[in-house]
Amino acid sequence: MISETQKQRILEAIAANRKNYPSDAKHASALGISPSVYNGLKKGQTEKALSDANWVNIARRLDVNLRESIKWKGAQTETFKYISLQMEACQERSLSVILCDLPNIGKTYTARWYVHEHRNAVYVDCSQVKTKRALVKKIAKEFGVGTSGKYQDTYEDLVYYLRSMERPLVVLDEAGDLQYEAFLELKALWNATEMCCGWYMMGADGLRAKIDRMVECQKVGYAEIFSRYGGKYSKVTPDQADERKAFLLEQARVVATVNAPKGMDIGQIVRKSSGGLRRVYTEIEKIKKGA
Incomplete structure (x- = not known):
């Protein structure tokens, strides 16, 4: 059962997300609700407006945490600065980039x-x-393009919309998990939206290994995909082990500094994390919830 407090949290996320869409209708479509329901939500009407399943669906899409969690602030780490600048360039100039780097x-x-x-x-x-159809429908839905008809219609509507809108950007995280047909469809989408849409593909070292292996085996499509995404892999972390360790610990320090309660031993949190940002969150969560 979705509580009223949780509904209000979701409404706040909907309001914050609205600026990313050209109209209420497009935003409603992206959220999977009708314009009339959307209008009611804008007015704060939550009673019987949506089923619990729909509330959960919107919360998932907008990354709303339905359980109580600690407040978390973004930190200007080197990874944050590097990736955000790359994404901005991709969006402004309709470029395509592959980033392969460590997890966490x-x-x-x-x-x-x-x-x-x-x-x-x-x-x-x-x-x-992971599949071709699921991927294209997901991208279409995120942009507010209808997905209820035939797949080919969805694909063509998405291409038309991407070519028509102002500087779109598609960020593809965990791209190494995509099936072969999905990679081929990404190539087709790139071809259809060349110079009209930015693409940013991200993954860990497994993505790089997969692409390199497929290119070496001359698997159809992979060499073309790699070429279209710049023909090289971007990376944030240093290659040398000692430099990489220092880099990760510094990132952990920056994140801990802006999120840990005043007076806490930042160095201790960093040492426990070993440079992993998820561990930084866990350590600070234990401190705040135990306070």
Whole structure:
């Protein structure tokens, strides 16, 4: 059962997300609700407005945490600055980039933040939409394009919309999880939206290994995809082990500094984290909930 407090939290997220869409109708479509229901939500009407399933669906899409959690502030880590600048360039100039780097350094957090703050940018977790059809429908839905008809109609409507709108950006996280047909469809989408849409593909070292392996085996489409995404891999972390360790610990320090309660031993939190940002969150959560 969705409580009124949770509904209000979701309404706040809906209001914050509105700026990323050109109209209420497009926003309503992206959220999967009718314009009339959307209008009621804008007025604060929550009683019998949606089923619990619909509330949960919107909360998931807008990344609303339905359980009580600690307040968390974004930090200007090197990863945050590097990725956000790259995404901005991709969106402004309709470029395409592949970022392959270590997990747990803030890639996903930065991507979600960027999409939340920039109009016409969408985030797709490819681990949840691994097939061709699921991927294209997810991208279409994020932009507010209808997905109820035939797949080919959805695809063509999406291409038309991407070519018509002002500087769209598609962020593809966990791209290494995509099936082969989905990669081929990304190539087709790139071809259809060349110079009209920015694409930002992210993953860990497995994505790089997958692309390199497929290119070496001359698997159809992979060399073309790699070429269209710049023909190189971007990376934030240093290659040398000692430099990489220092880099990760510094990131952990920056994040802990802006989120830990005053008076806490930042160094101790950083040491316990070993440079992992999820561990930084866990340590600070234990401190705040135990206070």
